[in-house]
Amino acid sequence: xxxxxxxxxxxxxxxxxxxxxxxxxxxxxxxxxxxxxxxxxxxxxxxxxxxxxxxxxxxxxxxxxxxxxxxxxxxxxxxxxxxxxxxxxxxxxxxxxxxxxxxxxxxxxxxxxxxxxxxxxxxxxxxxxxxxxxxxxxxxxxxxxxxxxxxxxxxxxxxxxxxxxxxxxxxxxxxxxxxxxxxxxxxxxxxxxxxxxxxxxxxxxxxxxxxxxxxxxxxxxxxxxxxxxxxxxxxxxxxxxxxxxxxxxxxxxxxxxxxxxxxxxxxxxxxxxxxxxxxxxxxxxxxxxxxxxxxxxxxxxxxxxxxxxxxxxxxxxxxxxxxxxxxxxxxxxxxxxxxxxxxxxxxxxxxxxxxxxxxxxxxxxxxxxxxxxxxxxxxxxxxxxxx
Amino acid sequence: xxxxxxxxxxxxxxxxxxxxxxxxxxxxxxxxxxxxxxxxxxxxxxxxxxxxxxxxxxxxxxxxxxxxxxxxxxxxxxxxxxxxxxxxxxxxxxxxxxxxxxxxxxxxxxxxxxxxxxxxxxxxxxxxxxxxxxxxxxxxxxxxxxxxxxxxxxxxxxxxxxxxxxxxxxxxxxxxxxxxxxxxxxxxxxxxxxxxx
Numbered sequence: 001x002x003x004x005x006x007x008x009x010x011x012x013x014x015x016x017x018x019x020x021x022x023x024x025x026x027x028x029x030x031x032x033x034x035x036x037x038x039x040x041x042x043x044x045x046x047x048x049x050x051x052x053x054x055x056x057x058x059x060x061x062x063x064x065x066x067x068x069x070x071x072x073x074x075x076x077x078x079x080x081x082x083x084x085x086x087x088x089x090x091x092x093x094x095x096x097x098x099x100x101x102x103x104x105x106x107x108x109x110x111x112x113x114x115x116x117x118x119x120x121x122x123x124x125x126x127x128x129x130x131x132x133x134x135x136x137x138x139x140x141x142x143x144x145x146x147x148x149x150x151x152x153x154x155x156x157x158x159x160x161x162x163x164x165x166x167x168x169x170x171x172x173x174x175x176x177x178x179x180x181x182x183x184x185x186x187x188x189x190x191x192x193x194x195x196x197x198x199x200x201x202x203x204x205x206x207x208x209x210x211x212x213x214x215x216x217x218x219x220x221x222x223x224x225x226x227x228x229x230x231x232x233x234x235x236x237x238x239x240x241x242x243x244x245x246x247x248x249x250x251x252x253x254x255x256x257x258x259x260x261x262x263x264x265x266x267x268x269x270x271x272x273x274x275x276x277x278x279x280x281x282x283x284x285x286x287x288x289x290x291x292x293x294x295x296x297x298x299x300x301x302x303x304x305x306x307x308x309x310x311x312x313x314x315x316x317x318x319x320x321x322x323x324x325x326x327x328x329x330x331x332x333x334x335x336x337x338x339x340x341x342x343x344x345x346x347x348x349x350x351x352x353x354x355x356x357x358x359x360x361x362x363x364x365x366x367x368x369x370x371x372x373x374x375x376x377x378x379x380x381x382x383x384x385x386x387x
Numbered sequence: 388x389x390x391x392x393x394x395x396x397x398x399x400x401x402x403x404x405x406x407x408x409x410x411x412x413x414x415x416x417x418x419x420x421x422x423x424x425x426x427x428x429x430x431x432x433x434x435x436x437x438x439x440x441x442x443x444x445x446x447x448x449x450x451x452x453x454x455x456x457x458x459x460x461x462x463x464x465x466x467x468x469x470x471x472x473x474x475x476x477x478x479x480x481x482x483x484x485x486x487x488x489x490x491x492x493x494x495x496x497x498x499x500x501x502x503x504x505x506x507x508x509x510x511x512x513x514x515x516x517x518x519x520x521x522x523x524x525x526x527x528x529x530x531x532x533x534x535x536x537x538x539x540x541x542x543x544x545x546x547x548x549x550x551x552x553x554x555x556x557x558x559x560x561x562x563x564x565x566x567x568x569x570x571x572x573x574x575x576x577x578x579x580x581x582x583x584x
Binding site: 344 | 404426428434437438439440441442444445446447448449450458459460463
């Protein structure tokens with residue numbers, strides 16, 4: 001619990017829900033007749049509606065990006081290090097919108113919500129969504145909020161993929177794109193990790209082909225294994241070495257199969273925590289969206305041609321020890337953007353923290369992020385003319 | 388405008404595409420963008436410089452010149468510029484090849500190790516020369532491949548590189564009639580505008 005809300009926090013926030021009745025045709029061809037999106041906003045929208053920044057969340061993220069829901073909250077939103085007054089995404093300047101994507105389990109329509117046609121939870125029948133479907137839904141939310149053009153669309157990891165999608169799908173609707181620790185598409189290794197995670201969930205006897213809610217069960221073991229695997233890939237060897245080394249829980253070897261090393265109990269704890277808060281079908285669905293993402297596929301697999309559609313300026317950031325989305329993957333994006341003659345800046349941040357670094361307050365990272373967002377702020381058109 | 392930038396910008400065509408190797412805080416690119424409608428990217432490795440470039444509205448890419456420029460296609464840039472960095476890279480000869488593979492033309496500036504003061508410093512003190520343009524000890528200098536104007540021109544000849552224009556100036560990037568008399572001895576910095584033969 002924050003005894004006192006810090007000065008650089010957006011403070012107490014209340015999520016909002018918008019119900020959409022206009023059917024959404026998905027990438028898969030299926031149609032979602034109606035749906036809810038839950039979102040939070042921080043800062044004030046200016047008179048021209050030109051200072052809005054969209055935050056796209058990653059795999060297990062949601063709409064709660066900054067601030068606290070109550071004074072009893074143990075932790076602020078997932079990107080509180082970057083969003084707030086005076087922070088990189090300065091809420092004194094920007095109106096920030098963060099939402100839970102379709103298929104999520106934090107309030108937006110997804111496997112845990114009720115299918116209006118059956119009156120029962122969607123479960124595994126919730127349509128598989130693609131990154132472009134999220135972007136379409138986000139664009140509709142922008143319409144509701146009367147935001148014609150985002151000052152910037154920002155995201156890390158799977159969030160960065162949504163940013164790339166925005167830049168080619170609605171090129172006229174954003175002025176800047178910030179793509180952090182992301183990739184133009186997954187590698188075979190990435191897809192393999194996702195499949196192992198999905199299999200762990202699907203093979204859990206409590207999964208019941210995804211109909212666990214009807215059976216009154218939760219595939220806790222499978223989810224836990226999936227998260228433990230995921231967690232491993234988000235950290236780096238160095239980060240784990242520093243954090244745990246080969247430290248033992250009880251100071252001695254017990255020659256048993258119970259967790260003996262600190263790193264084991266840490267993974268157990270993380271997996272356990274996740275398995276109680278996250279929906280298994282949502283995890284399956286979000287990892288599928290990751291696997292499918294490949295915007296260049298629509299352009300003869302030519303990423304340059306694909307990104308030529310974009311009209312915005314770009315900042316691309318990667319981290320040295322991120323092996324899930326390595327700096328080379330970010331460089332592919334940067335090279336393609338340069339070949340496409342786009343305005344792009346790129347920085348590779350020294351960090352020991354692996355993929356997780358994009359959520360951490362690393363000084364050089366936040367400096368660059370802030371410097372770029374200052375540019376974004378300077379580009380905000382004001383009433384009656386240019387800035 | 389900085390005097391060295393004044394000299395360099397003369398060789399850059401309005402509206403052209405520029406790559407600035409070791410672009411520092413992006414001042415040259417910023418000038419070229421604002422006054423010559425030039426589009427371009429700067430490559431840089433110093434973290435503070437990269438942040439400054441971003442703040443200055445310049446496209447900056449974090450990239451180590453010593454790892455090559457393989458991510459750039461042949462003839463993809465009009466002019467490749469490198470200001471005061473030739474002497475600091477591992478293989479200046481290979482980098483020159485790369486610059487003229489990617490760019491139709493290149494502009495290179497570097498300090499003259501044949502400047503009279505450097506020659507006298509070594510001759511009379513018997514120590515590696517230090518000056519305002521070369522303010523480092525031999526052991527901590529980033530400048531690992533010092534050369535004279537003549538050395539550079541011999542390299543160009545061997546590589547079939549054509550020197551379009553050579554401007555020799557003093558440490559403040561000012562031209563002076565005395566320098567024109569004996570550039571190899573009296574010039575401190577040279578700006579070479581080069582292309583392939």
